[in-house]
Amino acid sequence: MARPARGLFTLSALLLFSSLPFSLASPKKPASAARKEDIPFIRCQVCEKIAHQIYNQVGKKAARIAPKKVSEFEIIEIAESVCNLKKQQADWILHIDIVEKGDKLELVEQGTEGQCNSECKTIERACQEVMGYADTDVAEFFFKARPSVDLLVKFLCNDISKACSVKPPPIPEDRIPGEPFLSKLSKDAEMEKILRSMEGMPGAPSMKMYSREDLMNMNNFGDVEADEDEEDDEDDFPTKLGKVLKNKDPPKKDLKQRILQGITETGKQVKRHVNIVSQTIRKWWQGKQKISKPPRTAKSEL
Numbered sequence: 095m096a097r098p099a100r101g102l103f104t105l106s107a108l109l110l111f112s113s114l115p116f117s118l119a120s121p122k123k124p125a126s127a128a129r130k131e132d133i134p135f136i137r138c139q140v141c142e143k144i145a146h147q148i149y150n151q152v153g154k155k156a157a158r159i160a161p162k163k164v165s166e167f168e169i170i171e172i173a174e175s176v177c178n179l180k181k182q183q184a185d186w187i188l189h190i191d192i193v194e195k196g197d198k199l200e201l202v203e204q205g206t207e208g209q210c211n212s213e214c215k216t217i218e219r220a221c222q223e224v225m226g227y228a229d230t231d232v233a234e235f236f237f238k239a240r241p242s243v244d245l246l247v248k249f250l251c252n253d254i255s256k257a258c259s260v261k262p263p264p265i266p267e268d269r270i271p272g273e274p275f276l277s278k279l280s281k282d283a284e285m286e287k288i289l290r291s292m293e294g295m296p297g298a299p300s301m302k303m304y305s306r307e308d309l310m311n312m313n314n315f316g317d318v319e320a321d322e323d324e325e326d327d328e329d330d331f332p333t334k335l336g337k338v339l340k341n342k343d344p345p346k347k348d349l350k351q352r353i354l355q356g357i358t359e360t361g362k363q364v365k366r367h368v369n370i371v372s373q374t375i376r377k378w379w380q381g382k383q384k385i386s387k388p389p390r391t392a393k394s395e396l
Contacts, residue, residue, distance in 0.1 A: 126212040128219035129272070135199040135265055136192065140220040141257035143201065145247040147176050147186050152236065166237040173229035173236075177221035179210065187217045191275035197264035206277045213272045228254045 151172050156164045175181035179188075185207070192213045193202045201217070208214070225232075228250070235241070235249055251258040 126210070126215055126273075128215040129212050130216075130219065132192065132199060132216050132269075132272075133220045133223065135262045136201060136217070137220055137224060138251060138258040138262060139201045140217060141224045141251040141255055142247050143186065143190075144176055144221060144224060145250045146243055147183070148172055148232065148236065149243040149246055151176070151183060164237075166233060169237050170230055170233040173225070173233045177218060177225050179214070179218050184218070184221075187214055187221070188278070190214075190217060192216065192272055194265065194269070194271060198262070199265055204275055204277070209276045209278050211273045211276075213275075216272075224250075224255045224257050226255065 148169075152164055152169055155168060155172075172183050175183035176186075178184050188207045188210060189204055190201050190213075191204050191208070193200050231254060232246075232250055236246065239245070241249065247258075
């Protein structure tokens with residue numbers, strides 16, 4: 095039976111460990127929940143942000159693939175993901191702070207990515223309520239009409255969702271202020287992008303996305319060490335994997351170091367396999383040329 099490439103073993107193990115059952119992790123820290131009571135005060139502003147995001151993201155995609163036209167399917171993908179914090183299209187939510195100004199709540203752009211707390215979740219929830227099942231309608235309208243951003247705002251916020259058809263009420267005087275906006279460290283933002291890019295990778299259909307706190311609390315995030323001997327490493331892989339899973343006290347390393355180490359090792363292994371295959375083909379071809387080349391015959395004397 096043919097064996098999968100050795101590099102795939104390391105990558106599969108890395109993805110397996112990143113999706114370990116919750117029972118292997120420390121008790122989960124309670125996640126910040128959306129403040130549903132704040133949604134009526136920000137619904138219209140959120141709707142306007144959605145329209146601007148769809149307009150700008152389609153424009154950026156069009157600029158990258160010009161002169162090709164952005165397809166309706168690609169626009170639907172943006173519209174479906176713009177309110178999902180697990181998707182890159184919803185990163186705009188992480189840059190906004192909900193601020194009290196008089197008897198109103200305002201969405202204020204901070205210019206940097208912040209930690210996702212209850213305000214972040216509130217904006218996401220409001221975004222999802224505004225879009226509802228209108229994502230395909232918005233995408234179809236955008237694809238056919240190619241409207242200006244103002245027309246897109248009117249279509250989404252007045253014609254479909256009615257989010258801006260009614261003036262928001264004043265906020266209650268006893269409203270409890272939300273958390274202060276906390277900028278996210280660049281290394282944390284980078285790590286979350288790495289983890290998010292690994293979601294849905296081929297060969298990891300059951301992989302789940304965990305928050306940074308979840309992953310930092312995982313004590314059994316195993317390490318897979320590369321072995322120079324390819325055959326031994328492939329044959330012993332199930333045994334080694336079993337030992338890693340049974341080991342209750344593996345050496346603790348920084349999460350980013352473990353993931354980057356796994357990616358680096360996988361790259362080295364893939365490169366080594368490419369070189370081996372290349373050398374094998376080269377030797378085979380040289381041997382074939384020697385066999386097919388007719389032997390030299392001595393010149394006949396005149």
